[in-house]
Amino acid sequence: MLPRNTSTDDSAQRSQEQIELSPWASSATSLSAAPTINSQSDDTSKGLEAGKIDSPSPSQVSSACTKTLLAPHYAASTGIEEEKKQISHIRRRFIFVGLFFTIFLSGLDQTVTSTILTHIANDFKALDRIDWVPTIFMLCSTCLNILSGRIADVFDRASVLLFSLAAFVVGAVLSAFAQSIVMFIVARGISGIGCGGMLSLSIIIISDIVPLERRGKYLGFLQICFGVSNAAGPLLGGLFADHFTWRAAFYADMAMGLLTVSYLTLVLWKCRSRLRPAAPVDAASIASRTWRDGLRTLDYIGIALIVASIALIIVGMNLGGTMLSWSAPITVACLVCGVVLLGVFVVVELRVSQEPLVPMWIFGIRNLVIDFAVTFLCGMSMFSIIFYMPVYFSAVFGADSMRAGLLVLPFGMSLSVSSFVTGYFMSGKDRYRLFMRLGPAIMALGVLLLALLSGRTSQATQAVLLIVPGIGMGNVIVANVIAAQAATDAHLIATITPLCEFFLSIGGVFGVALFGAVYRNKLSGILAAALVGESLSAQALISEARKDVSVIYAAGVPDALRKTVAAAYVDAMRLGMWVMLPLLIVAFLLSMAMKGRRTLGKKETQEAALERTVSKD
Incomplete structure (x- = not known):
């Protein structure tokens, strides 16, 4: 028997934390629902469940220490680790370059349409349907986010990434040559499929080939690429639309996409068999699996349910308060059916699916649930700032699309720099937990500062204040990935x-809907009060300002009327920020409940840790 109060016992306790249930679930359910992670023998498994390992032989001690007692992410099989080492250092550098370009393209495509939608609507004479362009893109991208991981486990990562890039290029081609608004919407949906896979697979491949203790640096680099491209998208879109044609933005996407897919095909194709899930039990079968075999293992019922659920929820959230009221039958039906299908999806994954799309037992891991909740709540505030601050600058200062984009630029740039700094300092014990706490706290401070703004605050001051929430979101957007990966095993x-x-994207959907509802209700109330006693022409102008704020800056509009409308937009924005503030406080309090789990440093290899553990026994 191994003594109870030893480093080995502490290590076993760390391993058992992987299947620890959140406070509202029972431990019995956890042990029955969650598979034993990296257990290679019945003796070892029974020992772990009891909190100790009975009468170990030397080989059992070695196996247990190496595969179970060490930090969870280092529990992958030796064969998989040796296979990964076959990817040379030079080839890894080439892979990183290709992934950085992939992330850059994904970020650019997400925002390039923000400043050219008006031009597209005018060309197709379809202003009433233009809102479906970002909705369909977000829907397809979000669905692929959750599907891409399972598909990448069934097949190799490289093939799925190249397929996503191909979908991106096809979407860019169709967008550039679209002859109707329907064709353009379909094209943006195809681009959304590509972007969703590109973003997820880039992070997955980085996680496959970079050890956990150094992974934060590379994720920080990826976030810099993503942030810069997100910020550059509106500027490039406006440049193309003003000086050439809006189609030129998609010509550029098409050219860069073709170069990237060609480059990554050359770099990844020969080593694609080494980019596999690090599951010791399934590694051999996955390596020999054909495409037909892989297709048979997919959970088609789960895929259909989750896609339908996400689609209905996103469409309902986008319809409510904009095209239709929240009480409209179509809006209510979409939201209710979406929630019901989500519940059916959970039941199917728990009871029916042999190889579930999302193993439900992972939501019994305390750190993972907290991580997802914090990400969701911070995503609500992040996307609210991205969507509504440009409208605020246009209404209060009369900024055009290009200038409003420049005023919001400090948020994106500070997010990028902060994510890089966060990734750089991520290695070491519990450091991801520190940044998961700092992020919501700094974001809450930034949102509070925005809620205290007034129309008298200068443009420069307001733009600079956006740096604060950007820093906080930069902390979260890298730390949440490391925290989630540290809480689970490598094959997940x-x-x-x-x-x-x-959860970041779906948080954005709910956040924009909530912020928008509060924002529009406050704005409508103030402007309705302003209509009293005004002339018919002034009433018509104020009513039009609810839909298009630029009308108040047209020639001949009285200054008093302009100030009234601008003040209404200030009050509406401030109320929206006050609503976001308690959500960020909740995120901070949740992050305080996150437990620490050590990520091994550079000098602490598996062999060294094994030698120390065995020598102490």
């Missing part, structure tokens, strides 16, 4: 990583 990387992006 492709399942866990897309879920981080999924």
Whole structure:
């Protein structure tokens, strides 16, 4: 018997934390629902469940220490680790370059349409349907976020990434040559499929080939690429639309996409068999699996249910308060059916699916649940700032699309720099937990500062204040991936990583809807009060300002009327920020409940840790 109060016992306790249930679930359910992670023998498994290992032989001690007692992410099989080492250092550098370009393209495509939608609507004479362009893109991208991980586990990562890039290029081609608004919307949906897979697979491949203790640096580099491209998208879109044609933005996407897919095909194709899930039991079967075999293992019922659920929820959230009222039958039906299908999806994954799309037992891991909740709540505030601050600058200062984009630029740039710094300092014990706490706290401070703004605050001051929430979000957007991966085993990387992006995106959907509802209700109330006693022409102008704020800056509009409308937009924005503030406080309090789990440093290899553990026994 091994003594209870030893380093070995502490290590076993760390391993058992992987299947620890959140406070509202029972431990019995956890042990029955969750598979034993990296257990290679019945003796070892029974020992772990009891909190100790009975009468170990030397080989059992070695196996247990190496595969179970060490930090969970280092529990992958030796064969998989040796296979990964076959990817040379030079080839890894080439892979990183290709992934950085992939992330850059994904970020650019997400925002390039923001400043050219008006031009597109005018060309197709379809202003009433233009809102479906970002909705369909977001829908397809979000669905692929959650599906890409499972597909990457069934097939190799390289093939799925190249397929996503191909979909991106096809979407860019169709967008550039679209002859109707329907064709353009379909094209943006195809681009959304590509972007969703590109973002998730890039992070998954980085996680496959970079050890956990150094992974934060590379994720920080990826976030810099993503942030810069996100910020550059509106500027490039406006440049193309003003000086050439809006189609030129998609010509550029098409050219860069073709170059990237060609480059990554050359770099990844020969080593694609080494980019596999690090599951010791399934590694051999996965390596020999054909495409037909892989297709048979997919959970088609789960895929259909989750896609339908996400589609209905996103469409309902986008319809409510904009095209239709929240009480409209179509809006209510979409939201109710979406929630019901989500519940059916959970039941199917628990009771029916042999190889579930999302293993439900992972939601019994305390750190993972907290990580997803914090990501969701921070995503609500992040997307609210991205969507509504440009409208605020246009209304209060009369900024055009290009200038409003420049005023919001400090948020994106500070997010990028902060994510890089966070990734650089991520290695070491519990450091991801520190940044998961700092992020919501700094974001809450930034949102509070925005809620205290007034129309008298200068443009420069307001733009600079956006740096504060950007720093906080930069902390979260890298730390949440490391925290999620540290909470689970290596073979779950492709399942866990897309879920981080999924909860960020779906948080954005709910955040924009909530902020928008509060924003529009406050704005309508103030402007309705302003209509009293005004002339018919002034009433018509104020009513039009609810839909298009630029009308108040037209020639001949009285200054008093302009100030009234601008003040209404200030009050509406401030109320929206006050609503976001308690959500960020909740996120901070949740992050305080996150437990620490050590990520091994550079000098602490598996062999060294094994030698120390055995020598102490």
